[in-house]
Amino acid sequence: MIALALGLGPLASSAPASPTFDKDAALILFKNCAKCHRPGEIASTIPLLSYETARPWAKSIKEKVLSRQMPPWGADPNASMKFRNDPRLSQRDIDTLAAWVNSGAPKGNDRDLPPLPEFPQGWLHPSGVPPDIVLSSPDEIQIPARGEIPYIRYLVKVPFAEDKWVAAAQVRPGNRAVVHHMAITELKLDDGVTPADLDEMARLSKLLGVPNQLTKSRPAVTAPGDPAVFDMLGMYVPGATIEIYGQDSAKLLKGGQNLYLNFNIHYTATGKPEKDRSTIGLWFQTAPPKHQRFRVPGAAGTIIVQGRELLTDAPGRKAEGTSVAIPPIPPLTEKYEVIGVSAYTEPVTIYALQPHAHLRGKYFKYAAVYPDGREATLLTVPKYD
DSSP: OOHHHHTTTTTOOSSSSOOEEEEEIIIHHHHHHTTTSSSTTTTTSSOSSSSHHHGGGGGHHHHHTTTTTTSSSOOOOOGGGOOTTOOOOHHHHHHHHHHHTTTTTTOOOGGGGOOOOOOOOOOOOOOOOOSSSEHHHHHHHEOSSSSSSOOEEEEEEESSSSOEEEEEEEEEESSSTTTTEEEEEEEOOOOOOOHHHHHHHHHHHHHHHHHOOOSSSEEEEEEEEEEEOOEEEEEETTOOOOOOOOOTEEEEOOTTTTEEEEEEEEEEOOOOOOEEEOEEEEEESSSSOOOOOOOOOOSSSEETTTTTEEOOSSSSSSSSSSBBBOOOOOTTTSSSEEEEEEEOOOOOOOOOOOOOOOOOOOOOEEEEEEEEOEEEEEETTTOOO
């Protein structure tokens, strides 16, 4: 009878409380989304640093995380290697955000709100030391408010007579809201040729509608086995930070006469006039490394388009990083296959893969084919966006 009497009180609810922004959603958004979704960044139009700014986007947040469109990570986990920088949300985090939205996206209690995340600013070397050198454009680049912006290129003189080994590099946009991506290579101009000469010859070639064959630049550091392909010294895409090579490896920066860093930048209009002055910071090491790092087109030795190998260049728009021009893609083509192949005649270690395309890109696959015929899929991006 005593046991029965103890059981007659009101029953406590076993149903979990609905998630709130302050206690649950904010933790996930601050950790995984605010890096880009904040003022001054590439996704600043959808800030996610407060309830007031996130609440209007609640339904969109649910849709994007359930479909795994956000955080952006196109790799198919079932047909790719495991990557160290995989930013995907856990299923628990996805379920929490969906439940928050389904319950009406409540705010919760201010005392549960976590502190705003602190984002590192400036140079990001973990030892706190500044770069040995910082190189940038001499002037600010003026970005129009609207329209498609052509790639902008400018050359910065390399101020060294001797070669340098780069142990770490950080490419830093001056205005993250407008920089879509940035690639920096080192090139050598012919004796007596200036950057102004290159610009003038490019202008005349475009005016006359003929290829520019008179004044050329050459890669200062080239891909292994291919003297025509640039080694890329630095790269920026949204979310990129510092690259520290380590593991007895470094990148080469050539020194000498008429050597320049080529900043090639793709900008995106924001609806108002903008300015940018991007930079690259380099940290050097004195001793040569055991291994030299390269960032090169991974498969550009042979290009096969719709089953046909492209053998020679032709007037038109070259495929970036190759010596061939991709033929015009017919309108409404559902699938236009481009295959790139490169042979490596000595062992290499791959540290990163970076598929990149604009509106037409829809699918990527990277595979390694070994001399014995084995094939290993490294990365599959089935719905490239």
